[in-house]
Amino acid sequence: MISCTPFSSTFAQDKTIKPVHIEVDLTREKGPLKPIWAWFGYDEPNYTYMKDGKKLLTEIAKLSKVPVYVRVHSLLVTGDGEAALKWGSTNAYTEDAQGNPIYNWTIVDKIVDTFIERGMKPIAQIGFMPEALSTKPQPYRHHWKPGDNYNDIFVGWAYPPKDYNKWAELVYQWVRHSVEKCGQKEVESWYWELWNEPNIPYWKGTTEEYIKLYDYTADAVKRALPTARIGGPEVTGPGDKNSQKFFRAFMDHVVNGKNYVTGKTGTPIDFITYHAKGAPKLVDGHVQMNMGTQLRDIDKGFEIVASYPTLKNLPIIIGESDPEGCAACSEDYSPQNAYRNGTMYSSYTAASFARKYDLAQARGVNLAGAVTWAFEFEDQAWFRGFRDLATNGVDKPVLNVFRMFGKMPETRVEVKSGLAYDYVRVRDKSVRDEVDINALASKGTKSVAVMVWHYHDDNLPGSDAPVEVKVTGLPGKTVKLTHYRIDQKHSNSYEVWKQMGSPQSPTAAQITQLEKAGQLQSLGAPSRVKVTKGETVLKFDLPRQGVSLLQLRWE
CATH class of the missing domain: 3.20.20.80 (Glycosidases)
Known part of the structure; x- marks a missing residue:
């Protein structure tokens, strides 16, 4: 078995978080990875055809291989x-x-x-x-x-x-x-x-x-x-x-x-709809999310639908599926919403969507889509703290999670259990003890993608996590690895904006820089990774509230 550490130089340095071992078995399929994430919505329909609205819709459409559904x-x-x-x-x-x-x-x-x-x-x-x-x-x-x-x-x-x-x-x-x-x-x-x-x-x-x-x-x-x-x-x-x-x-x-x-x-x-929201609050001056609240609402809805034999196989659309309930309630008046500009929104989204698949499978229901109720707010202050995907035409970190989802192939594969959290523990207890480091994986005919997140309900600084991902069932002797990342330094327009001094009237050059920072970025250049007896091991450090997408391709 060949180990490869193309992006990590500090794997063994951090002693505060034990190394996390994630195993992805390509031979154990779990059914289709439905694009339940390719659904979006917002309160203000007239933003649709405005300047920044049209720009954002174009970007949302491009990130998905399937048609995106929009609810207003x-x-x-x-x-x-x-x-x-x-x-x-x-x-x-x-x-x-x-x-x-x-x-x-x-x-x-x-x-x-x-x-x-x-x-x-x-x-x-x-x-x-x-x-x-x-x-x-x-x-x-x-x-x-x-x-x-x-x-x-x-x-x-x-x-x-x-x-x-x-x-x-x-x-x-x-x-x-x-x-x-x-x-x-x-x-x-x-x-x-x-x-x-x-x-x-x-x-x-x-x-x-x-x-x-x-x-x-x-x-x-x-x-x-x-x-x-x-x-x-x-x-x-x-x-x-x-x-x-x-x-x-x-x-x-x-x-x-x-x-x-x-x-x-x-x-x-012909289909059944309901909403499920989380419940963040301020605790000792910091934001504490409550993913469990949202997952319990989702699960209860699934349970209700499953109790009707003639309806349980109908498509279910979670018409609004979010960390809390008011997209237009800005951070300046609702400080519990201060998670929205940075990477906490990204890691929450990755971790919660993965558990939606698990909940639907456990209840035996047909989850077709989960609408992210977030868009953009025209002519508002930069990074004011609305629940939006972009600000003044600049994409926020959370949009890059959906770009990651858009790169995932169509067949879900098993991620070995035994990690700190499964969907039951997150549903029942949220993420209040150790951090939630886990993955969602899928494969196509010539590719595999593994989304890994490092999430915690408390928006506090924390150590990077040393992560080791073993992928088994690979063909050939090498695969091409591209490692996409959302963290403080990658795919993060908000951090770049703060480094500029948080300008409310950025120059044209600054806007260009912010637009570039708002796109999904890779962690280093793509590389060739050796495969031995169908296995490869990838090691990297993942910052708290960070998300990685490991994309492996072969001919």
């Missing part, structure tokens, strides 16, 4: 299309003086076209309520900003319709228009979903009124395009008993309820 709010909200925090509008539906519908798809089309031009697909969120249809239309437009009461956003758009038939016709017209504009085959590849988090004040109606709205919506979608995919209910926090009550009421109705439109039993559903 407010596609039916009344307004002039002005973008603002936690707000968006399209003016898709208004009425004349006699109450007759006026449909205007200009802004909706502009949003969808921006996706499709990049090979992306919409998760077309049917919501929220147009002003002319709302049972309580005033006040309608909010002007929320960080530091304000979050409940201030729930105004006229959050209420049920005063006429369910008019609502259904609006949905029918939207789907029919989409087919006429984009073609049946294209629209069949979309997901249509109803509303967002109806178990909290995003929906100002009752549970039964949401169920009624779903029946009218599903019927309208299927009338316009019988092969369209419709789903829900996008509840948040399935670990909460009230959320479970809402979720199960919806699922019970889908299976056994009397349909409000047809009078028959049940209602169409």
